[in-house]
Amino acid sequence: DAKTTQPNSMESNEEEPVHLPCNHSTISGTDYIHWYRQLPSQGPEYVIHGLTSNVNNRMASLAIAEDRKSSTLILHRATLRDAAVYYCILRQNNAGNMLTFGGGTRLMVKP
């Protein structure tokens, strides 16, 4: 899978929006952008994914740059429960279904 770059950590205040950036300048035309998060002492959980258009679901929004070389995961109102490591992953078509995790961004939420 193509490489992604994320900040090591970010801080947010509770109930404020959070924008988690991800750079993927080597993305190919068929790569999907996936976001997973890992809460403390738990397994990773799926958050959202997209290809070209912005996406919204009950957990978050995904904003994808027009050239697709970067994307931003948006948590509209951070809660303490959102404190986790957030992983941005590129998934290729026919890549054997395996996820390649990078270092992710550790999000800390302050009350």
Add this chain to the structure above:
Amino acid sequence: DTAVSQTPKYLVTQMGNDKSIKCEQNLGHDTMYWYKQDSKKFLKIMFSYNNKELIINETVPNRFSPKSPDKAHLNLHINSLELGDSAVYFCASSQELTSGQETQYFGPGTRLLVL
């Protein structure tokens, strides 16, 4: 009901022993996986398996072997355990999609400590 479950949750054992970790999914998925998360918190894929194909990460020692008695289970057998095998092991499952859109569901992890 838990979608992906693993047993045991904790496993403490001596170097040189052979151990197994069990994984079960009740989602009706076709494909299951094992990941390893080391002390630095990096998550690495070890295996991807469905009824047609086993894909092995080439960096995984052959002391590790997945065994699937049926589509809902993928157990991880580890022979001759070494200190460096201490980590958290996560099982996951997904539908077999080749479009790049499949979502993986992870278990709670098994914390292995080799003494």
